[in-house]
Structures are given as structure tokens and as C-alpha cells.
Amino acid sequence: MSIIDELTEALGAETVLTGAAIGERYRSDESLTGRVLPMAVIRPRTVEEVSTALRICNAHGQPVVPQGGLAGLAGGANASGGDVAISLENLAGIEEIDTAAGTMTVKAGTVLEVAQNAAAEAGMLLAIDLGARGSCQIGGNISTNAGGIRVIRHGVTRDNVLGLEVVLADGTVLSMLNKMTKNNTGYDLRQFFIGAEGTLGIITRAVVKLKPRPPARSTALVALENYDAVVALLGRARRELEALSAFEAMWENFVRFNCEAAGISFFETAYPFLVIVEEDSDGSDAARDRFEAFLGRALEDGLIVDALIAQSEKETQRFWSVREAYMMGQLLPSLINLDVSLPIGSIGDYARACEAALLERFPDAHVSFFGHIGDSNLHVAISVGEASAEELHAVDEIAYDLVKAFGGSISAEHGIGTLKRPYLGCSRSAEELDAMRRIKLALDPKGILNPGKVI
Amino acid sequence: MSIIDELTEALGAETVLTGAAIGERYRSDESLTGRVLPMAVIRPRTVEEVSTALRICNAHGQPVVPQGGLAGLAGGANASGGDVAISLENLAGIEEIDTAAGTMTVKAGTVLEVAQNAAAEAGMLLAIDLGARGSCQIGGNISTNAGGIRVIRHGVTRDNVLGLEVVLADGTVLSMLNKMTKNNTGYDLRQFFIGAEGTLGIITRAVVKLKPRPPARSTALVALENYDAVVALLGRARRELEALSAFEAMWENFVRFNCEAAGISFFETAYPFLVIVEEDSDGSDAARDRFEAFLGRALEDGLIVDALIAQSEKETQRFWSVREAYMMGQLLPSLINLDVSLPIGSIGDYARACEAALLERFPDAHVSFFGHIGDSNLHVAISVGEASAEELHAVDEIAYDLVKAFGGSISAEHGIGTLKRPYLGCSRSAEELDAMRRIKLALDPKGILNPGKVI
Structure with a gap:
């Protein structure tokens, strides 16, 4: 029996899309760099179905790409070759709002804005917020440790997550739906999956913090x-x-x-x-x-x-x-939006050096800067006109080499995905990459989860 | 050559204490449950010396117990049998205060109060704070993810750590002295070592957040x-x-x-x-x-x-x-201080149920409650008079079984160490414990780091 047959038998034909039933939207995230459609798209409605799908895929050594709202900018949710995509879109909804504890328990496929509105109706604030709120999903926000404009007051997504339910590559369900601020009982496994871009497990449910809503x-x-x-x-x-x-x-x-x-x-x-x-x-x-x-x-x-x-x-x-x-300009194909972080005191010098280096190589380039300075996060808007792949690569190299020289990081809030993977060594040492690989091997020994992403 | 000879040759006799040179203070943390002195106490002055010590111990499969200020209450830094202790006390001092970035780079053996005072002199606030500030060390605060009374405004220790330098069991140095709030470049390895109680690596240096000092x-x-x-x-x-x-x-x-x-x-x-x-x-x-x-x-x-x-x-x-x-009463041998966390709305009911259950078994017991309610953290002060080991065990069982029933956690801020290890299953599932063991095996395959602690 083929893996598709096995998945269909276990989950039902309405949950396993193949062939023409796979819509174009499963091709790419907002980086628009996705080249191919996945072999199949699984849309589980329960944690148990996610577990079943992963157990079967793991037994076959079948690569799996988790997909949320596809609002990412780093290619982290794009399929390659014969991947099976698991879309969380049908695993959506708010399960509980606890105003005394200041928590919301929510399924991973819930669109961020839906969760924000539910919090508001309860007189509370869900402080995770970013431009893509109308399409991105909570599970994706957590998997990429999303930033946004409210970090200076409320922290990054990691700081707003109290509990997680995660399915490991072999189908094991880790139910860690903690609602407490303090919980020092062994390794804080939650942290491993936040920002791992779906390479260590698939997030299916979360407990997020709610705060008083400022009037x-x-x-x-x-x-x-x-x-x-x-x-x-x-x-x-x-x-x-x-x-x-x-x-x-x-x-x-x-x-x-x-x-x-x-x-x-x-x-x-x-x-x-x-x-x-x-x-x-x-x-x-x-x-x-x-x-x-x-x-x-x-x-x-x-x-x-x-x-x-x-x-x-x-x-x-x-x-x-x-x-x-x-944000509108971002849709122009020739405009590049880099997302880096640097020690706050160095950002001014970095901007000057980056502009000079880019203009030396591309005298007619548009180079401008804006950012969440309080979070040490700088965005660089660059346009070098109609550019070859080699020229685009040169832009990245110039900007990221300087980030390394200034002690910064090549990704503040967008993640690594596929697009920044070649430059990860600018920000992390060989020893760190080796430790990451050891963790990956420990939790996903067959390497089925989002292969080719991050590390 | 014996391992002690090898360590002494590599590090010098002044760094490797043995026999009568080992003071009584290396026997136990503040739980006062340490039974034996370590076989040797190594007091490295540099990260390189920590790395050398671990490389030699790992080659010999020699168990190592990291020791900070020995202010813990869970037995996490106590030696057993033929352990070698690595004390961080000589790896101390503040390396940099960056007021623009709001960061302090500090060696792990620095006493918390020394770091707090240095921040204050620079007009800033190091928000990690707890009663043991005069003896506990920054490295220990991070290894136990310490809490304290300022969590409601400034978060737990995890929330105040931007960067870490860690030495793995095999001597590999992970230098992750990040100063940025946002840094999404691969797995956030920092998080693995925070709260791991020295079982995954030894923290040697940290970048901690500094905030404006309230007047x-x-x-x-x-x-x-x-x-x-x-x-x-x-x-x-x-x-x-x-x-x-x-x-x-x-x-x-x-x-x-x-x-x-x-x-x-x-x-x-x-x-x-x-x-x-x-x-x-x-x-x-x-x-x-x-x-x-x-x-x-x-x-x-x-x-x-x-x-x-x-x-x-x-x-x-x-x-x-x-x-x-x-805190004075805490020193009375017959007074037990439990540290648990529960959803905020359930704490009142838990306290009533816990008091009733304890008084049923021990009619003359003193049972009282206090805590950092905003952080979902409750302390339970219990005295059952002169009690046998069996009776003390019964106290723990009664309190922790109810924690489990109320969806809480058996350790909010004190950690697991050795004392709470038998009860870890009250708060974590078999699947979670298995995932922790996989991580432990990945980073410390010979199991030399703080064996018998946490998991």
C-alpha cells in the first residue's frame, strides 16, 4: 500500500488532498519562492489526526512540511520534491479564556486576528501582534517566534507562550498545556519548539498569556x-x-x-x-x-x-x-527587505557602513533603514533594480558580512527558513550548529520534519 | 595516571582541591541534605579551564557536579559518591555594562548582589532578585531559572537572559553571548541550559538585561x-x-x-x-x-x-x-517549605484542600500559605513536629498529589534537584520525561553532568 493510500485509509479522503485538489496556495509562503506543490496536503482536525499522520510518515521516512497561514518571509513552509504538507488550518478555534490566570488556550491553526478579537471581547489583550495578523496562525507565530511592533512592551512570541502541545516526528504527543508563569519541573521543553520552524515537532495547541487591555x-x-x-x-x-x-x-x-x-x-x-x-x-x-x-x-x-x-x-x-x-512596497519584486539585529548602540554605525558598501557595489541602489530599535531590530530596504541571482546574492553577502562584523544576527524576527540558511554561519558557530544537529537527531532521528530548513 | 593527577597536571594544584583541602561548605546546598564531600573540587579561573576539566572528566566517564553559591533548596548541587565538583566561585567578575543596549556581560561565579550593585552604580537595574542575593551566583540563578519577588514586573530569570556561554560535557564551548532582544537564527540553544540545573552543560558567562532603575x-x-x-x-x-x-x-x-x-x-x-x-x-x-x-x-x-x-x-x-x-523560620529543622505553582484561580481551593488533607493525617500540624500569587506561585509552610522520614514523605505525597489534581506544578522556582525527583511524574508525563532523556543523551552521552539530578 502506498503511503498516500495508508494516510487516506487512516484519515479519510476529505483530510488527505492529492492531485488537482491541492490548491495553488499550498505552494509558497509570502516569500513567493515556493517552486513546487507538495505531493499531498493533509488537513487534520484533531491532535490525534496529526499524531496518526506523523506516525505513518515517520514509518515511511516520508518528509513532512508543516504549514500554517503561509505568511512567512523566509521560505520555511515551502515544500520541495515529494513532500507531504500538514496544514493546520482545520485545527482551529479558541478552547478557553481564563481571565483570572490571564490565559487563552487555543488551537494552532487559529488565525492570529481571530484570537486577538476573542481576547478583546473578554476585555483582555493578546499581545502577540504583527502585520500579517489577518492570515498568520498562532502555531506559525510560535514556530517562528514572531516579533512585531509591540515587543518593546510585551516581548517576543516566546515571552507570551505559557504552554504547548506538540506532536513529535514519531507521533508522540507532548501535552504541556501549562498555565503557570513559574514551572521549574525539569527541562522546559516548550522552549525547544518555539522558533524551531517546525523542524523538531508540530505545534497543535498553545496556552498564551492575556494581559489587561489598555483603554x-x-x-x-x-x-x-x-x-x-x-x-x-x-x-x-x-x-x-x-x-x-x-x-x-x-x-x-x-x-x-x-x-x-x-x-x-x-x-x-x-x-x-x-x-x-x-x-x-x-x-x-x-x-x-x-x-x-x-x-x-x-x-x-x-x-x-x-x-x-x-x-x-x-x-x-x-x-x-x-x-x-x-508594507505595500514590499510586494514590489525588486525590493528586498532584510531583517537583522544588532546591539542598539551599533545600529547607527552599521546603517552607515551598510549603505556605503552597497552603494559602492550598486551606485544606483535604493538603501533605506527602519526598525524596532528598542528590540535591537533593524530592517533594511534595498532595491538594486532588475537584478540577477548573483547580484541578489551579493546584496545578502554585503549586508550579512557587516552584521557579523558588528556582532549582530542575520535574522531578528523572520527566521531562517530556506532563504537565510546559507548565511546561518554568519551568526552561529560550528559548535552551535553541531549542538543543533544533535538536538534535531535526538527528537527527529529520521529527519522527516521540514527537511532542508534552518539547519 | 589517575584522573586527579591528570586534572592537577592540566590545571595546577591550586585549582584542584583534594582531601583535607576540601572545605565543609562543598558538602551541601541550603537544603542541608548533602551527605558526602566530593572527591575533588576544581575551581577554574577561565572558561578554558572549565573546558579542560570537562574534557578530562568526560574521557574518564567521571561524574561532575557543578557548584555555584550553594543557595539552592532542592539538593541540586550536592555531590554523591566519587563526584568531582566544579565550583564557579573563581570565575567571577563583571566584564561589560552597555547602557545603550541595556546589558551586562558577567562571569557565572559572580555573586548576584555584586552584579546588582554594579548595575546600580551605572544607574541601571538588574531585575533578577531573590532572598539569597548575598550568596547565590548568577550562573546558579540561570541554571535553576530562579524566581523571586520581582517576577510580576520583570519575569523569571529566563526572561532576563540574553546571551550565554556554556561548556558541554565533552569540553565544547558554546559562545552565545548575544546582546539582542530578537535573534531568530536557528534553535535558541540558550533556553536549553536555563533551568537545566547543570545537567546539560556548565554556564560560564552570561549577558543579562539591565533596565532603568526606578527612583x-x-x-x-x-x-x-x-x-x-x-x-x-x-x-x-x-x-x-x-x-x-x-x-x-x-x-x-x-x-x-x-x-x-x-x-x-x-x-x-x-x-x-x-x-x-x-x-x-x-x-x-x-x-x-x-x-x-x-x-x-x-x-x-x-x-x-x-x-x-x-x-x-x-x-x-x-x-x-x-x-x-x-525566612528565619525556614531554618528550623522541622519546618518544611514547599514551592508549587497552580492556575491563579485555583490557588484558594488548593490551599483549603491541602490544609484539610494534611490536618486529617497530622491533626497537630502547622500549615500556612503565602506566595507570589501574580506568578501563580504558592509556598506552603508545614510543620508536623519531630517527624520520621516516612512521615515527611507522606507530607510531600499529600501536597503533590493535590497539586497534580489541580493541574499545577510541583516546583515553581526551586527546581527539582534530588529532593523533588521522585515526584517529577506528578507534573510531567512519561512522554515528556522520555523527550528530556533524549535531549540529555544528545548533549551528554556519557551522562557525566550532575548525574542523579532532575531526570
Whole structure:
């Protein structure tokens, strides 16, 4: 009996898609680098079905690619050759919201925004948040340890996960649906699967933290003369704004590029740096006064040179559009969006060095920078026009070699997938890669889970 | 050549203590359950010496017990039989404080309080904090994923570690001294060693987070009528006190026991619950007013029935003494201090059930409760008088069986060590224990690191 027959017999024909029943969407994540469709797409509805599918695949040594919302940018969910994809899309739904403990128990295939809305209806905040919220799934967020714009206040996805249920390659179910903040009972196995991009197990359920929902927010767009001032303002914001919830820095030509694209403008002068500063608030006049006083002092001390405070939700949205407008540009085939992290104090120097090195090789290139500076995370937007594969490779090499030189990391929040795998050695030593391989071999001895990804 | 000769030749006689040179303090951690002295105590001064020591021990299959400040309560650092202890005490000192990045790079043997003071001198806060700060070491805090009283604001030790340097059993050095908040480059190997109690590798260096140092704090001691009110007050404090930094609940007879022991009193009435609520503050009148208004509303709404606000640092200390006075009692040989975690909403019911079950078996027992409720962490103070080993075992069984029934964990912050190892199955499944053993085998195939601990 073929493996497809065996899977179909065990799981039912409606769960195992083959041939023409496999839609185009299973080809690729948002990196749009997927080349082939998987041999079959399994869409289990229960943990037991995930376990059954993996047990059968493992017995056959059949490679398996876990797929969530396919919102990744690193090719981590793309199939290759004769892979079987396991899509979590039918394993979705919220199982419990516990407001006393501040937890939500949720199935892995639940779309992030659905979970966020359910938390909001219960008067709580699910703090994991990113641009792809309408399509990405909780299981994928956890498997890639997703970042986003709220990390400065609420941490990365890892910091928001209390419990996990995971199915290992051989079908073993690890049920670790812990709801407690503190739990020191042996190795914290949860951590092994967070950010492992589906290479160590398939996440089927999670307990995520819920926090009190802030009633309002104060938002400012401020202008600064240099990167040192940005770092100084960040330090001051951390000290003085108890509920600092975003600190997004944008370099001059990034702002110009986006404002032109979006047809908006804010200041008459083109300042070297703009920063969006946002604080959660109880909506009181006192909270607003404190926020304004913070900006007033920064202005008096010459730390910032101009500032706008949003007077309405509409204006808040408009401030954010200068940061998010870029997301549209991302869809342009010739625009590359790199995601790196560096020690905060080095980001300004890295940006200068990176721009100079890229312009030396590609004199007409567009190079601009923006990022979650408070999280040590920089994005680099690069366009070198119609480029050959060799030229694109040169762009990566220039940027990542400098990341290595500055003691940074080649992936802050996007993960490794397939696209960054050739450069993993820029950030991890041979000894570390060997330790990772030992772990992989221990948990997935036949190497069936997401082969060719990460390591 | 004997292994001791080989170690002495490689490391020097001043680094390898044997025989009478081994002081009594290497016998046991604070659980005082250590029975024998190690065969030798190695005190390396560099990472290279740790690596050399492990390489030699691994070649001989020689069991090794890592020792930090020996402040643990679970027997995790105690030697057995012919173990070699590796004490990190001479691998101490702060290497770098980066105020822009908010990081400290520190050697593992540094005493926590020394690191805290260095952070304070730089105007920053190292948020890892616990009672044993004057003797425990950073490496031990990380190896046990220590908790403490500031977790509600700053997280457990895991949440405060950015980078680690670790030596594996075979002497391989993993240098992962990352300073970035976000770093998604392959498996997050750091996480494997945090809380592994020295069974997977020896931590030699760490990068820990530093935060802005709060200039002041507001502290209140409040009285409540029942556990539901405690949970409701916690929820409200989380919503309304942006910088909530402690929430310590104490049950009535715990308060009575401690106040008598310390010769202090606060309220004329014996209330069912007292809670210490503390918020970090900028020291302004406005911050103090907000804190008082929070308590005023809780009083008006009948959530709390009485409240005292500390008017001086001395009074703050006095409030805290009702919580910390117990630490003295802990040294009484007949007093057992259990450390468990439970879903926050279940802690009141667990406490009632646990008290009833213990009193049924031991009618004259003292049973009282206190804990870091916001972190789902409960401590149980139990005295059954002069007890046999069998009776002590019965106490553990009664308390841990109920933890299992309530979906809790048998160790919140103390770890497993040797003392809780027989009960690990109350909190972890056979499948989880098997996965832990696979990881252990992958990283320490000869099983030389802290054998007999954790798993």
C-alpha cells in the first residue's frame, strides 16, 4: 500500500488532498519562492489526526512540511520534491479564556486576528501582534517566534507562550498545556519548539498569556538630528514612560520614500530621523499630560527637534502609515527587505557602513533603514533594480558580512527558513550548529520534519 | 595516571582541591541534605579551564557536579559518591555594562548582589532578585531559572537572559553571548541550559538585561476577606498600576505566625488575607496620588477592607518583614517549605484542600500559605513536629498529589534537584520525561553532568 493510500485509509479522503485538489496556495509562503506543490496536503482536525499522520510518515521516512497561514518571509513552509504538507488550518478555534490566570488556550491553526478579537471581547489583550495578523496562525507565530511592533512592551512570541502541545516526528504527543508563569519541573521543553520552524515537532495547541487591555494610547511622531539622539531618547522613554508600547525609528530616505508613496507629509523639513513613540494609557487627562510633558522636556533639552502628538485615532493611524506604507512596497519584486539585529548602540554605525558598501557595489541602489530599535531590530530596504541571482546574492553577502562584523544576527524576527540558511554561519558557530544537529537527531532521528530548513 | 593527577597536571594544584583541602561548605546546598564531600573540587579561573576539566572528566566517564553559591533548596548541587565538583566561585567578575543596549556581560561565579550593585552604580537595574542575593551566583540563578519577588514586573530569570556561554560535557564551548532582544537564527540553544540545573552543560558567562532603575516605590499592606477578592485585586492592580512590581499574598495564620515571631503587628483585626502591593515610581507626588487613589477605589468598592501605605523606607521594610520574617523560620529543622505553582484561580481551593488533607493525617500540624500569587506561585509552610522520614514523605505525597489534581506544578522556582525527583511524574508525563532523556543523551552521552539530578 502506498503511503498516500495508508494516510487516506487512516484519515479519510476529505483530510488527505492529492492531485488537482491541492490548491495553488499550498505552494509558497509570502516569500513567493515556493517552486513546487507538495505531493499531498493533509488537513487534520484533531491532535490525534496529526499524531496518526506523523506516525505513518515517520514509518515511511516520508518528509513532512508543516504549514500554517503561509505568511512567512523566509521560505520555511515551502515544500520541495515529494513532500507531504500538514496544514493546520482545520485545527482551529479558541478552547478557553481564563481571565483570572490571564490565559487563552487555543488551537494552532487559529488565525492570529481571530484570537486577538476573542481576547478583546473578554476585555483582555493578546499581545502577540504583527502585520500579517489577518492570515498568520498562532502555531506559525510560535514556530517562528514572531516579533512585531509591540515587543518593546510585551516581548517576543516566546515571552507570551505559557504552554504547548506538540506532536513529535514519531507521533508522540507532548501535552504541556501549562498555565503557570513559574514551572521549574525539569527541562522546559516548550522552549525547544518555539522558533524551531517546525523542524523538531508540530505545534497543535498553545496556552498564551492575556494581559489587561489598555483603554487608550498616546502617540507622537518626533524628529531627531542623529542616531545618538535616537538612542538617548529611547533610554529616556524607557525610564519615564512606564507603559512605553512602541518605539519605531525611521531614517531620512525611508521616510521620504514612504511619504511620497503614500502622498502624505508631516514636517516642512526633512529631518535625519523620525521616531514614532507610543504609550499605552488609561485615557485620562493626567496620562496625556505626562506624555506631553515627556516630549516637552525632550524638546527643551534639544534631544528632539520637532514633535507632533496625535489628537485623534485617525491621526494616530496617519502617523503609523509612514511606517506601514512600506508594507505595500514590499510586494514590489525588486525590493528586498532584510531583517537583522544588532546591539542598539551599533545600529547607527552599521546603517552607515551598510549603505556605503552597497552603494559602492550598486551606485544606483535604493538603501533605506527602519526598525524596532528598542528590540535591537533593524530592517533594511534595498532595491538594486532588475537584478540577477548573483547580484541578489551579493546584496545578502554585503549586508550579512557587516552584521557579523558588528556582532549582530542575520535574522531578528523572520527566521531562517530556506532563504537565510546559507548565511546561518554568519551568526552561529560550528559548535552551535553541531549542538543543533544533535538536538534535531535526538527528537527527529529520521529527519522527516521540514527537511532542508534552518539547519 | 589517575584522573586527579591528570586534572592537577592540566590545571595546577591550586585549582584542584583534594582531601583535607576540601572545605565543609562543598558538602551541601541550603537544603542541608548533602551527605558526602566530593572527591575533588576544581575551581577554574577561565572558561578554558572549565573546558579542560570537562574534557578530562568526560574521557574518564567521571561524574561532575557543578557548584555555584550553594543557595539552592532542592539538593541540586550536592555531590554523591566519587563526584568531582566544579565550583564557579573563581570565575567571577563583571566584564561589560552597555547602557545603550541595556546589558551586562558577567562571569557565572559572580555573586548576584555584586552584579546588582554594579548595575546600580551605572544607574541601571538588574531585575533578577531573590532572598539569597548575598550568596547565590548568577550562573546558579540561570541554571535553576530562579524566581523571586520581582517576577510580576520583570519575569523569571529566563526572561532576563540574553546571551550565554556554556561548556558541554565533552569540553565544547558554546559562545552565545548575544546582546539582542530578537535573534531568530536557528534553535535558541540558550533556553536549553536555563533551568537545566547543570545537567546539560556548565554556564560560564552570561549577558543579562539591565533596565532603568526606578527612583522610588509605593508600598501598601492591604487586608482582604477572601481569596476571590485577592484575585480581583490582582486583576485590577495589573490594569491600573502600570509599574506594579510586587503582589505578595499571605494567608491569616501565616501572618499570625510571622508577626508573633517578629514581634510586630499591623491591624487590630486578624484578616483572612494580607497582600503587599508595590509599584515602582518616579517619586513624584502625582505617582503617589495615583497609587493612593487606586487603593481608595478598592476600599470604596469593598474589594479590600483595610490598608496601610508606607510613609518611609523604614515602614516599607517593616511591611516586607512580615513576608520575609518567615525566612528565619525556614531554618528550623522541622519546618518544611514547599514551592508549587497552580492556575491563579485555583490557588484558594488548593490551599483549603491541602490544609484539610494534611490536618486529617497530622491533626497537630502547622500549615500556612503565602506566595507570589501574580506568578501563580504558592509556598506552603508545614510543620508536623519531630517527624520520621516516612512521615515527611507522606507530607510531600499529600501536597503533590493535590497539586497534580489541580493541574499545577510541583516546583515553581526551586527546581527539582534530588529532593523533588521522585515526584517529577506528578507534573510531567512519561512522554515528556522520555523527550528530556533524549535531549540529555544528545548533549551528554556519557551522562557525566550532575548525574542523579532532575531526570
